[in-house]
Amino acid sequence: MRNTHSPRTCTGGVISSAIILISWFAAGILMFYIGYLVFRGLGPLIRVFRGGAFAKTDDVLLPLWFHTLYLLIAGTVLALPLGIGAGVYLSEYVGENRLKQWILTAVEGLAELPPIVYGLFGWGALAPYLGEGKQTLTLVLTSAVWLLPQLVSVTYMVLQEVPVSFRRDSMALGGTRWQTTWRALMPYAGRSLAAEALEGMARVGGETAPVIMIAAAWTSLPGQPLSTLPYHLYRSAVESLDPASPHNFGTALLLVLTSICFQGAALRLRKTGISLTGSVHERERGRWY
Numbered sequence: 001m002r003n004t005h006s007p008r009t010c011t012g013g014v015i016s017s018a019i020i021l022i023s024w025f026a027a028g029i030l031m032f033y034i035g036y037l038v039f040r041g042l043g044p045l046i047r048v049f050r051g052g053a054f055a056k057t058d059d060v061l062l063p064l065w066f067h068t069l070y071l072l073i074a075g076t077v078l079a080l081p082l083g084i085g086a087g088v089y090l091s092e093y094v095g096e097n098r099l100k101q102w103i104l105t106a107v108e109g110l111a112e113l114p115p116i117v118y119g120l121f122g123w124g125a126l127a128p129y130l131g132e133g134k135q136t137l138t139l140v141l142t143s144a145v146w147l148l149p150q151l152v153s154v155t156y157m158v159l160q161e162v163p164v165s166f167r168r169d170s171m172a173l174g175g176t177r178w179q180t181t182w183r184a185l186m187p188y189a190g191r192s193l194a195a196e197a198l199e200g201m202a203r204v205g206g207e208t209a210p211v212i213m214i215a216a217a218w219t220s221l222p223g224q225p226l227s228t229l230p231y232h233l234y235r236s237a238v239e240s241l242d243p244a245s246p247h248n249f250g251t252a253l254l255l256v257l258t259s260i261c262f263q264g265a266a267l268r269l270r271k272t273g274i275s276l277t278g279s280v281h282e283r284e285r286g287r288w289y
Contacts, residue, residue, distance in 0.1 A: 034256075037249060037252060037253050037256065038253060040246065040249035040253075041246070041249035041250040041251075041252055041253030041254075042250075042253065043250075044246040044247055044249065044250030045061070045254055047250075061229070061250060061251055061254055063227075064227050064228060064229050064232050064251075065229060065254060065258070067227060068205055068228040068229045068230075068258070069205075069258075071136070071139055071140055071143060072143070072201045072205050073201075074140045074144075075139075075140050075141075075142075075143030075144040075146075075147060075204065076143075076147060076197055076200070078140065078141070078144035079143075079144040079145075079147040079148045079151055080151065080197060082144075082148055082151075083147065083149075083150070083151025083152045083154075083155060084151060084193060086148075086152045086155070087151065087152045087153070087154070087155020087156045087158075087159065088155060088159065088181060090103065090104065090152070090156050091155070091156045091159040091160060092159065092177065092181050092185070093177070104153075104156065107149045107152050107153050107156075108149075108153050110149035111149040111150045111152075111153050115204075115209045115210050116209035116210065116213060118142055118145060118146040118210050119142065119209050119210030119211070119212065119213030120213055121145065122138055122139065122141065122142030122145075122213060122214045123214055126138045126141055126142065127214060135214065135215075138214055139210070139214055139228075142214060146204060146210070147197075147200045147201075147204060150196070150200050151193075151196065151197065151200070154192070154193065155189070155193060158188075158189040158192045158193060158196075159181075159185055162184075162185050162188050162189065166180075166184045166185060166188075167180055167184070167185070169184075170183070170184045191269045191270065191272070192269075192270065194266075195265075195266035195267070195269040195270050196266070198262045198263070198265050198266040198269070199262065199263060199266045201262050202258075202259045202262035202263050202266075205228075205229070205230070205255075205258060205262070206230055206255060206259050207230060208230040208231055208233075208234045211228055211230065211231040212231065212234065215231070229251060229255045229258070230255060232251060233248060233251045233252060233255065236248050236251065
């Protein structure tokens with residue numbers, strides 16, 4: 001008979017209990033933070049929505065929110081065709097060689113760079129040539145460049161997860177490589193790519209460092225053209241006499257809710273997508289080669 005009181009069983013029980021306790025403790029800290037943010041910021045946020053969406057003052061959050069969403073959507077629209085095209089080319093048209101591995105390694109490294117590096121790129125490479133009247137365009141291009149390596153890497157990985165039988169059967173039916181990619185592979189990869197794009201928008205929308213770097217290129221101009229929720233929150237906390245004002249908590253709550261909405265939409269897309277789970281034999285992973 002198995003000894004239920006053996007040292008190994010007791011040690012496993014202690015480790016399991018410690019893991020559960022740590023998990024609940026971490027979840028409690030997160031829930032306390034979210035609850036405190038809601039408690040301090042919900043009132044100001046409700047007053048903002050009651051005040052109207054088209055006020056022209058910088059203290060109203062809705063115009064800043066609309067501007068932030070505009071920048072996120074514009075940057076994503078610019079990055080999506082380039083990122084997906086490059087990922088499709090690397091996955092389906094380039095043979096396995098050392099140069100391809102170097103390119104994939106470089107793309108993955110670019111995707112992991114800190115946001116301030118892309119802000120430095122926008123400040124040093126884009127702002128001097130676009131001019132003072134193109135602050136919004138500079139920020140959109142910087143966001144697109146930031147999203148580009150992430151989309152390339154994700155597109156490549158998602159296409160590699162599609163079973164090789166999809167390619168083989170499509171080619172056997174007379175489809176070209178492009179028809180196979182577009183009609184057989186992309187329907188499976190489309191939801192995952194859309195989910196990754198939404199998650200990338202959530203990450204980009206919450207970053208302040210690139211906006212600060214780009215704003216530094218025009219120190220003589222007011223910050224209104226570059227006003228986004230994270231940048232507005234940063235300036236309010238730094239320049240205000242009361243950093244813990246209700247307005248700042250309302251801004252933070254709106255930023256968190258926006259990120260949660262993007263992440264929730266991405267999670268929903270992943271759950272409603274076609275699952276490719278199963279054993280290795282069922283999935284039959286592979287490539288053309």
